[in-house]
Amino acid sequence: MGHTIAIDLGTCNTSVAVLEHDQPQVLYTSEGARVTPAFVAFVDGERVLVGAAAKRQAIMNPRQTVYGLKGLVGRRYESPEVQRLQQQLSFELVPSGTGDVRVRVGDREYDPEEIQSVLLHRMRRMAEQYLDAEIAGAYLTVPAHFNAAQRNKTREAAKRAGLKVRGLLSEATAAAVWAGSHRRRVRHVAVVDVGGTLDVTILGGEAGTLQTRAARHDPTLGGEAFDWRIVKRLYELLRVCHDLDVKGDAVALQRLRDAAERAKQALSEQEAVAISLPALGTGAADAIDLQHRLTRPELESLTQDLVDRIGEPCAAALRQAGVTPADVGELVVCGGMAHVPAVRARIEAVFEQPAVPLTSPEEAVVLGAVVLSHPMGGAGG
Ligand SMILES: Nc1ncnc2c1ncn2[C@@H]1O[C@H](COP(=O)(O)OP(=O)(O)OP(=O)(O)O)[C@@H](O)[C@H]1O
Numbered sequence: 418m419g420h421t422i423a424i425d426l427g428t429c430n431t432s433v434a435v436l437e438h439d440q441p442q443v444l445y446t447s448e449g450a451r452v453t454p455a456f457v458a459f460v461d462g463e464r465v466l467v468g469a470a471a472k473r474q475a476i477m478n479p480r481q482t483v484y485g486l487k488g489l490v491g492r493r494y495e496s497p498e499v500q501r502l503q504q505q506l507s508f509e510l511v512p513s514g515t516g517d518v519r520v521r522v523g524d525r526e527y528d529p530e531e532i533q534s535v536l537l538h539r540m541r542r543m544a545e546q547y548l549d550a551e552i553a554g555a556y557l558t559v560p561a562h563f564n565a566a567q568r569n570k571t572r573e574a575a576k577r578a579g580l581k582v583r584g585l586l587s588e589a590t591a592a593a594v595w596a597g598s599h600r601r602r603v604r605h606v607a608v609v610d611v612g613g614t615l616d617v618t619i620l621g622g623e624a625g626t627l628q629t630r631a632a633r634h635d636p637t638l639g640g641e642a643f644d645w646r647i648v649k650r651l652y653e654l655l656r657v658c659h660d661l662d663v664k665g666d667a668v669a670l671q672r673l674r675d676a677a678e679r680a681k682q683a684l685s686e687q688e689a690v691a692i693s694l695p696a697l698g699t700g701a702a703d704a705i706d707l708q709h710r711l712t713r714p715e716l717e718s719l720t721q722d723l724v725d726r727i728g729e730p731c732a733a734a735l736r737q738a739g740v741t742p743a744d745v746g747e748l749v750v751c752g753g754m755a756h757v758p759a760v761r762a763r764i765e766a767v768f769e770q771p772a773v774p775l776t777s778p779e780e781a782v783v784l785g786a787v788v789l790s791h792p793m794g795g796a797g798g
């Protein structure tokens with residue numbers, strides 16, 4: 418009997434987990450990371466880069482690096498969501514003969530699920546290598562707002578990657594299971610997933626059943642929006658202090674973007690972080706080095722409006738479910754951005770309670786999915 422794996426196919430990151438000796442385990446990449454950036458790049462028309470290698474060169478190779486596929490699968494080209502994404506994504510989107518969105522790279526066109534299957538194939542290989550065995554099947558997680566087309570295309574991506582899809586699981590339910598909410602049998606659980614996008618889901622019903630009662634989605638309130646605020650700040654510093662404009666310099670922008678994300682992540686743990694980018698551009702005399710000490714209060718002031726806006730979909734989900742914060746027995750805050758103290762505090766304020774403590778909130782979905790896919794095993798927690 419082969420193994421069953423769980424895959425969380427995210428907007429920014431994809432991860433895979435298995436059950437080993439009854440313990441859910443997230444698998445490491447060959448670079449030692451627990452997530453694979455959801456980036457696929459085509460280089461020189463032949464080589465394909467996947468994951469961190471693709472993300473690292475994304476801004477320098479903007480037309481041929483594909484990312485954010487989760488927002489594209491199963492969508493119509495003319496839909497407002499796709500039209501909005503086209504403003505942000507650096508690669509080209511085109512309609513298929515039937516009006517679905519496709520991705521154009523060079524003179525080739527791809528269905529979004531075709532490129533997603535490259536990521537899923539990588540997950541399958543990681544699991545096969547780790548387990549040294551065939552993979553019998555996979556459970557994939559999808560957000561509550563996904564419609565039938567998006568779900569079907571996600572299944573199709575997995576099939577193309579040679580995976581037998583055992584089922585699709587709700588991301589919010591998986592996160593709540595990992596948090597242990599099903600064991601405490603509360604009436605309503607609020608799950609706020611702040612990752613590449615924001616998803617607010619209210620689960621409830623008969624105590625412990627975790628049916629979806631309400632779901633709100635905001636693709637504009639993910640982690641990248643925070644990163645770009647830092648990039649803009651660094652960009653302004655370069656302009657004002659060094660009279661250097663890097664807007665047209667893809668290599669410099671890539672370095673600013675990577676440094677911004679790292680700084681944001683560091684500030685989840687520390688009060689301040691030193692950003693140091695040597696030789697960013699050449700000024701009148703010497704090479705220009707960017708040095709900036711970014712503090713948590715500065716990050717908070719740069720992103721205050723984004724944090725405030727997180728309250729709106731939370732309140733809307735409560736209204737949609739017809740419940741008040743007092744009816745919510747448990748709050749689960751997950752996704753990578755759950756590490757950000759201001760984000761967590763804002764969500765806890767709306768729901769008027771502390772969130773269930775999770776050590777790795779970005780892994781709650783994939784770990785919960787493993788528990789759900791092996792109902793007999795898997796401790797959860
Ligand atoms: N320690 C941290 N502090 C702050 N931000 C973090 C931290 N770790 C990860 N992030 C951010 O979390 C975001 C990615 O979160 P996550 O991996 O949960 O998204 P995703 O699952 O791909 O997206 P989605 O669930 O919306 O499809 C990125 O913006 C990343 O920079």
Ligand SMILES: [Mg+2]
Nearest residue numbers: 427428612752
């Ligand atoms: Mg996610």
